[in-house]
Amino acid sequence: MAGLAKIILQRLLLxxxxxxxxxxxxxxxxxxxxxxxxxxxxxxxxxxxxVAAIREQLGLNEGPVTRYLKWLVAAIQGDxxxxxxxxxxxxxxxxxxxxxxxxxxxxxxxRLKNTLFLAGVSAAIxxxxxxxxxxxxxxxxxxxxxxxxxVTTLSAISSPEFFLAYILILFLAVLNPxxxxxxxxxxxxxxxxxxxxxxxxxxxxxxxxxxxxxxxxRAAIINLLASPYIEMARLKxxxxxxxxxxHALPNALAPIITVVALNLAYxxxxxxxxxxxxxxxGIGQLFVDSVKIRDIPVVQACCLIFAAVYILLNLTAxxxxxxxxxxxxxxx
Amino acid sequence: xxxxxxxVGGVLLxxxxxxxxxxxxxxxxxxxxxxxDMPLGVAFGYVFAAAALLFSVWYFFQPQxxxxxxQPGVIFFRWAVIGLLGFAAASWLFRTVFRNVGSEGSKKLFxxxxxxxxxxxxxxxxxxxxxxxxxxxxxxGQEEILGSANVVAGGNPALGGNPEFPLGTDQIGRxxxxxxxxxxxxxxxxxxxxxxxxxxxxxxxxxxAAVLGGWLDQLLSRMVDALMAIPSLIFSLLLMTIATAWxxxxxxxxxxxxxxxxxxxxxxxxxxxxxxxGQSIVVMDYIEAAKLRGEGMGYxxxxEILPNALAPLLAEFGxxxxxxxxxxxxxxxxxxxxxxxxxxxGTMVRDLSQFINFAAFAPNVAxxxxxxxxxxxxxxxxxxxxxxxxxxxxxxxxx
Numbered sequence: 001m002a003g004l005a006k007i008i009l010q011r012l013l014l015x016x017x018x019x020x021x022x023x024x025x026x027x028x029x030x031x032x033x034x035x036x037x038x039x040x041x042x043x044x045x046x047x048x049x050x051v052a053a054i055r056e057q058l059g060l061n062e063g064p065v066t067r068y069l070k071w072l073v074a075a076i077q078g079d080x081x082x083x084x085x086x087x088x089x090x091x092x093x094x095x096x097x098x099x100x101x102x103x104x105x106x107x108x109x110x111r112l113k114n115t116l117f118l119a120g121v122s123a124a125i126x127x128x129x130x131x132x133x134x135x136x137x138x139x140x141x142x143x144x145x146x147x148x149x150x151v152t153t154l155s156a157i158s159s160p161e162f163f164l165a166y167i168l169i170l171f172l173a174v175l176n177p178x179x180x181x182x183x184x185x186x187x188x189x190x191x192x193x194x195x196x197x198x199x200x201x202x203x204x205x206x207x208x209x210x211x212x213x214x215x216x217x218r219a220a221i222i223n224l225l226a227s228p229y230i231e232m233a234r235l236k237x238x239x240x241x242x243x244x245x246x247h248a249l250p251n252a253l254a255p256i257i258t259v260v261a262l263n264l265a266y267x268x269x270x271x272x273x274x275x276x277x278x279x280x281x282g283i284g285q286l287f288v289d290s291v292k293i294r295d296i297p298v299v300q301a302c303c304l305i306f307a308a309v310y311i312l313l314n315l316t317a318x319x320x321x322x323x324x325x326x327x328x329x330x331x332x
Numbered sequence: 333x334x335x336x337x338x339x340v341g342g343v344l345l346x347x348x349x350x351x352x353x354x355x356x357x358x359x360x361x362x363x364x365x366x367x368x369d370m371p372l373g374v375a376f377g378y379v380f381a382a383a384a385l386l387f388s389v390w391y392f393f394q395p396q397x398x399x400x401x402x403q404p405g406v407i408f409f410r411w412a413v414i415g416l417l418g419f420a421a422a423s424w425l426f427r428t429v430f431r432n433v434g435s436e437g438s439k440k441l442f443x444x445x446x447x448x449x450x451x452x453x454x455x456x457x458x459x460x461x462x463x464x465x466x467x468x469x470x471x472x473g474q475e476e477i478l479g480s481a482n483v484v485a486g487g488n489p490a491l492g493g494n495p496e497f498p499l500g501t502d503q504i505g506r507x508x509x510x511x512x513x514x515x516x517x518x519x520x521x522x523x524x525x526x527x528x529x530x531x532x533x534x535x536x537x538x539x540x541a542a543v544l545g546g547w548l549d550q551l552l553s554r555m556v557d558a559l560m561a562i563p564s565l566i567f568s569l570l571l572m573t574i575a576t577a578w579x580x581x582x583x584x585x586x587x588x589x590x591x592x593x594x595x596x597x598x599x600x601x602x603x604x605x606x607x608x609x610g611q612s613i614v615v616m617d618y619i620e621a622a623k624l625r626g627e628g629m630g631y632x633x634x635x636e637i638l639p640n641a642l643a644p645l646l647a648e649f650g651x652x653x654x655x656x657x658x659x660x661x662x663x664x665x666x667x668x669x670x671x672x673x674x675x676x677x678g679t680m681v682r683d684l685s686q687f688i689n690f691a692a693f694a695p696n697v698a699x700x701x702x703x704x705x706x707x708x709x710x711x712x713x714x715x716x717x718x719x720x721x722x723x724x725x726x727x728x729x730x731x
Contacts, residue, residue: 021558032574145377151448154720158712160658162665162681163705166688170698174691175405181689241371269563273662277685287566288666291573299573306566314561 008319015315022307023075027068030300075304078105081297083290104301108283112305114185115275115282119267121198122205127260130210134217134256139244141222153211161270165204165277172200183280201271201278208270209263216259220252254324261317268309346383350375388413404695411699423451449721455714459516466517472507474514474675481505485703486696493696500700502684508700511675512707518670519677520711522591523657529595530656531649534602539633539641541603542610553607556600564597565659571597572668583671590660590669598656605648609641643726650719654712661708680704 062070074081081104137146156164173181179199189197221244224230233247234240272284279285283302290298354375357367392413394406427450430442442450462469472478478501484492485500485508493500499509541549559567568590575589613619614637622636663669664678672679684701691698 018558018561022561025558025562026570029570029574140374140377144381154448154716155709155713158654158658158716159709160661160665160705160712162662163702163709166681166685166702166705170408170688170691170702174689174698175408239371265563269566272565272569273665276666287569291569291666291668294573294577296573299570303562303566303570307562310563311561 004323007322011315011318011322015311018311019308022311023072023304024068026300026303026307027071030296031064075301079103081301083107083295083298104297107286107298108301108305110187111281111283111286114280115268115271115284117194118198118201118205118271118275118280118282119264121195121202122209122267123264125202126206126210126213126263129206130213130260131217131256133210134214135221135244135249137214137218138221138225138248139240141218149214153214156207156211157215161204161208161273162277164207165201165274168200168204168207169277172203181278183278185281198280201274201280204274204277205267205270209267212266213256213259213263217252217256220255220259221248224248224251254321257324258317258321261313261320265310265313265317268313269306346379347372347376349383350377350379353379402693402695404691404693404698407695408691419451420447423447423454426450426454446721448717452714452717452721455710456718459520459711459714462513463516463520466513470507470510470513472510474506474511475673476506476510478505478507484694484696485700488696491694491696499703500696502680502700506675508680508684508703511680512677512703514675515677515680515704515707518674519657519660519664519708522587522670523653523660526591526595526660527598527649527653527656529591530598530652531602531645533595534599535606535638535645536633537599538603538606539610539637540629541607542614543629543632543637549607552603556603559597559600560604564655565662568593568597568659568663569666569668572663576668586668586671587674590663594656594659598652598659601655602648602652606641606645609644610637613637613640647719647722647726650715650722654715654719657708657712677704677708681708 071081083102083104133149137149140146169181172178180197181200183197183201185194185197225248230243230247233243238246271280271282272288274280275282275284276288283305286298287302287306289295290302350372354367354370354372357370358364361367388409391406391409394403396403396407396410424447427442427445427447430450431439433439434442478497480494480497481501481504482492483494483497483501483505485498486493489495497507497509499507499512501507502511537552541552571593572586572590575593576586579585579589619632619636622632627636660669661678664676665682667679667682669678670676681701681704684704687701688698
């Protein structure tokens with residue numbers, strides 16, 4: 001087991017190094033903004049004095065390396081700065097209102113929770129559905145059922161999310177009012193009510209990721225069907241269902257787990273468009289809004305969080321596939 | 333709760349029918365092995381499919397309007413079924429024609445082609461035609477503001493339509509049909525240029541890394557690793573923020589920056605593939621021979637490696653094009669992609685999306701945003717069908 005711990009530690013360090021590199025990329029990208037950050041906060045009509053004051057306040061007079069390190073250290077401690085919209089407000093009122101300022105961190109945390117809830121609901125629907133359908137299509141491969149599922153899933157994968165979202169709105173919200181088409185979630189809501197309002201965005205995401213997982217499950221199982229031990233199980237006279245569930249599935253588990261983790265990573269980042277369509281108050285919506293008004297601190301922070309979650313889930317996929325595969329667990 | 337009872341009851345009824353169907357078939361066929369060994373699940377599947385088919389046929393022939401009130405469910409269902417059957421018939425016809433016309437090679441190709449791949453090829457050709465000749469096909473200009481705004485699709489004056497604008501006009505009076513046609517030119521054209529750029533960049537660097545190896549390979553690979561650790565849509569949104577700041581008030585510059593941003597982000601994936609393919613080719617004997625002949629780097633990459641790497645790169649080109657196309661459509665849908673007044677499908681979906689709420693009493697109004705979104709989906713589905721078929725063919729998978 002010592003070998004396993006070492007491998008996992010290696011991967012973790014690699015993940016942290018990647019995150020570090022990503023933070024540099026984000027910092028460099030943001031610093032490629034034309035002109036001056038202070039200038040862009042204050043707008044065209046700013047006097048040189050106020051620009052200088054803001055520069056002093058934000059520490060823009062220091063060198064890029066110092067600023068990067070300060071930003072990184074603050075971000076690790078959970079201090080992601082103040083949204084530009086708030087800074088703008090302050091400069092208009094001419095007062096530092098102190099306690100009233102909402103920091104980026106306070107803005108992001110409740111929305112991140114909403115997004116994770118949405119991703120969790122869609123994962124809870126899509127993973128069992130995908131594995132079941134994958135087993136069924138592998139069992140009845142090359143039948144009309146399999147071919148119909150193939151065409152359906154391929155279409156679902158390749159359609160843009162907003163198309164799926166509007167189709168669902170049309171049929172489940174407008175023509176048959178089953179679920180509300182706007183997801184106005186607020187704190188202190190009852191769970192059932194919240195679930196009801198999250199349902200349409202969750203179903204859209206489910207459509208988008210189930211197809212991929214299902215196809216991978218099917219492929220992983222079918223890959224194994226040519227193995228001699230499956231042949232043996234068949235010749236013993238076991239039913240096809242039993243051969244697949246008891247003999248093929250356990251060995252196909254490793255690729256299935258990997259593809260599930262990868263699709264969860266997709267879920268967390270693919271929420272952006274879906275959240276915008278359903279006006280779901282998650283981090284994706286915040287990100288797009290901030291991109292439109294060029295609120296750099298928020299954009300920076302959201303980007304970092306998305307990247308961190310993405311790296312974390314990819315890392316999980318990596319580690320799980322090592323754990324579930326003995327050949328990788330004991331490398332020569 | 334009521335719905336749940338209905339669903340459970342329906343499943344139980346279908347299960348009972350499935351059992352009866354199997355029992356009857358066993359008796360009628362004298363216990364043929366197929367029916368004797370049929371699991372109940374399969375019998376259920378047959379009965380379920382039959383019930384769904386019966387219901388569809390029944391629903392299709394329901395009246396489209398009761399007491400002059402349109403039944404939107406029936407109308408949308410009819411459009412969907414007619415569209416599906418129409419496309420299937422068209423692609424069958426397309427395949428049949430090309431099975432009998434053309435060279436021996438193409439005839440053979442079409443003979444073994446599944447219907448989905450024929451559908452894909454037909455759609456791709458149609459889109460290419462429309463986007464190249466958009467200026468001749470479109471009845472009006474893409475930025476032309478015509479007299480009447482909010483004309484309903486369908487061209488029926490009684491429903492608020494106008495025969496001059498078969499798909500209606502938008503909120504400020506631009507012809508939607510013309511904008512859809514020009515959208516093919518803008519959206520598909522820009523996605524195509526972006527993909528080509530991504531392949532040029534990623535392919536060249538990937539082959540270079542494979543041929544030269546050493547520190548250049550290490551440097552490029554680690555850079556690509558870091559870039560790929562950021563989800564691509566998030567990264568492109570971040571860079572688009574900066575690009576819009578750079579572009580200032582020049583809307584067309586935003587589009588140019590977008591092409592470069594997406595090309596660079598997507599070139600990382602191309603780099604990975606072309607490096608891997610290139611590495612397996614570089615160790616071949618004929619590369620060694622070319623090197624000993626004293627050929628230069630350009631000759632090695634373009635005359636020796638590229639021709640041998642063409643097949644996997646071509647399939648990748650189709651998939652990359654889909655990704656790029658969807659990314660551009662999503663960016664435009666979010667409002668930071670292709671800038672107005674140029675017609676573009678993503679932007680059209682966003683601008684027209686409110687009309688969907690009128691579906692319950694005016695189906696013709698609600699269809700316009702779906703047309704733009706459907707135009708995007710149709711192309712990506714078509715490309716994916718073709719790529720799927722190509723991969724299936726080249727991998728030689730039989731089971």
